[in-house]
Amino acid sequence: MKAAFPNIANIAFEGPKSKNPLAFKHYNADEIVEGKSMRDHLRFAVVYWHTFRGTGSDPFGAGTMQRPWDDGTASISNAQNRARVAFEFITKLGAPYYCWHDRDVAPEGKTLKETNKNFDAVAKVLKEEQKRTGIKLLWGTTNAFSHPRFVHGASTSCNADVFAFAACQVKKAMEVTHELGGEGYTFWGGREGYMTLLNTDMKREQEHLAKFLHLAVAHKKAIGFKGQFYIEPKPKEPTKHQYDSDSAACLNFLREFDLLPHFKLNIETNHATLAGHSMQHELEVAGAAGALGSIDANTGDELLGWDTDQFPTSIYLTTYTMLSVLKYGGFKTGGVNFDAKVRRESFEPIDLFYAHIGGMDAFARGLKIAAAIRKDGRLAEFVKNRYASWDTGIGAKIEAGKASFKDLEAYMLKKGEADPSVSGRQEYLENLINEFI
Ligand code: XLS
Ligand code: NI
Ligand code: NI
Numbered sequence: 001m002k003a004a005f006p007n008i009a010n011i012a013f014e015g016p017k018s019k020n021p022l023a024f025k026h027y028n029a030d031e032i033v034e035g036k037s038m039r040d041h042l043r044f045a046v047v048y049w050h051t052f053r054g055t056g057s058d059p060f061g062a063g064t065m066q067r068p069w070d071d072g073t074a075s076i077s078n079a080q081n082r083a084r085v086a087f088e089f090i091t092k093l094g095a096p097y098y099c100w101h102d103r104d105v106a107p108e109g110k111t112l113k114e115t116n117k118n119f120d121a122v123a124k125v126l127k128e129e130q131k132r133t134g135i136k137l138l139w140g141t142t143n144a145f146s147h148p149r150f151v152h153g154a155s156t157s158c159n160a161d162v163f164a165f166a167a168c169q170v171k172k173a174m175e176v177t178h179e180l181g182g183e184g185y186t187f188w189g190g191r192e193g194y195m196t197l198l199n200t201d202m203k204r205e206q207e208h209l210a211k212f213l214h215l216a217v218a219h220k221k222a223i224g225f226k227g228q229f230y231i232e233p234k235p236k237e238p239t240k241h242q243y244d245s246d247s248a249a250c251l252n253f254l255r256e257f258d259l260l261p262h263f264k265l266n267i268e269t270n271h272a273t274l275a276g277h278s279m280q281h282e283l284e285v286a287g288a289a290g291a292l293g294s295i296d297a298n299t300g301d302e303l304l305g306w307d308t309d310q311f312p313t314s315i316y317l318t319t320y321t322m323l324s325v326l327k328y329g330g331f332k333t334g335g336v337n338f339d340a341k342v343r344r345e346s347f348e349p350i351d352l353f354y355a356h357i358g359g360m361d362a363f364a365r366g367l368k369i370a371a372a373i374r375k376d377g378r379l380a381e382f383v384k385n386r387y388a389s390w391d392t393g394i395g396a397k398i399e400a401g402k403a404s405f406k407d408l409e410a411y412m413l414k415k416g417e418a419d420p421s422v423s424g425r426q427e428y429l430e431n432l433i434n435e436f437i
Helices: 038-042 048-053 076-093 110-135 160-179 202-223 247-256 269-274 278-288 315-328 349-376 378-386 392-397 405-415 426-436
Strands: 044-048 095-100 135-141 184-188 228-232 261-268 294-296 336-338
Touching: 038 349, 044 048, 044 076, 044 349, 048 076, 048 095, 076 110, 076 349, 110 135, 110 160, 135 160, 160 184, 160 202, 184 202, 184 294, 202 228, 202 247, 228 294, 247 261, 247 278, 261 269, 261 278, 269 278, 269 294, 278 294, 278 315, 294 315, 315 349, 315 426, 336 349, 349 378, 349 426, 378 426, 392 405
Parallel strands: 044 095, 044 336, 095 135, 135 184, 184 228, 228 261, 261 294, 294 336
Antiparallel strands: none
């Protein structure tokens, strides 16, 4: 095969002083941070959908991307060739993982049977390329939202046949993920939600979603797939209200339907923004419940209200993200998956490199800064001291379940008043963070 990026060598770490735009300034895969290499901390993944299928089209205009290796047809040979290009790119970038939707890698056929055959034909190449390069599949997922049959949703469709079709798709995509040694499988509810409650039986739809996920859990067991299941929260887009709206809503749903032991969350920065939360908030909600699984690392635009899926470059964002990730013990099965696309105006193949290098460097810096803040210890100590009243006396009694309302009344009648104790010191803490940025 002719190289798709003939003028680009493997991207090397050259350090912060380098002026080479095709080098890492901070991501040094073998560098040890908190006892682990950066490679193992960050577990970077390249997404197939944006990076190899993104055309740059928007509601007002056609695609702009120049992808000379792609003949633009839905042929199997084009899909197979594209898979080889993908591995050339990921190898040169030095990312250890990738992720896909079933329909990103292989074209849909006229029937389900033909579609599955197409998928197998491309999966064969993916398997060869994984073996050749050592690049691994972080997670697979299903696209059950693009085709017109999913107009009313997939597992939450009003039409039971659509539920059945989506089940076939997830079954197959899980099997291919398993075959490729995938470390996880993600469920993003692409159209699992509603546009208007006037035509929607919300309770029934959510029960169907739960039923669907239980069937997936059963099939996982049946085929012996040991990867981690993830749910990816998103509050809106394409529907007006998505059921998996944020971390808290997902956790509540999983608990209500006895699914929590089987799932962790895959949290996406831009989805957090759409939900009116910060990424750190979403990570903390998931982490506190022991459900922080993986992240879709991108960022939105403060002035735009949709999922712009931009590459993350803010050091504050990556620092706060990595502070939470480290706090909850780091990634086990998940990683930093760039669910991000180059801008429509950035249409040359080389822009794919600049985008990923920038995202990886931003996360490497976030990781190093977060580790430095943790080593310094003042932030953690401040938080610990802030709650000191809970460590002894009445606080310790309450936490231990040894104080009734009556006891608390007796305590306070004697004491007379509660002192607001110490200042929250937000500005002091913000300055402290800036010492490290
Ligand atoms: C869309 C989602 C999607 C999932 C995978 O907004 O982020 O890309 O990550 O289906
Ligand atoms: Ni995503
Ligand atoms: Ni998204």
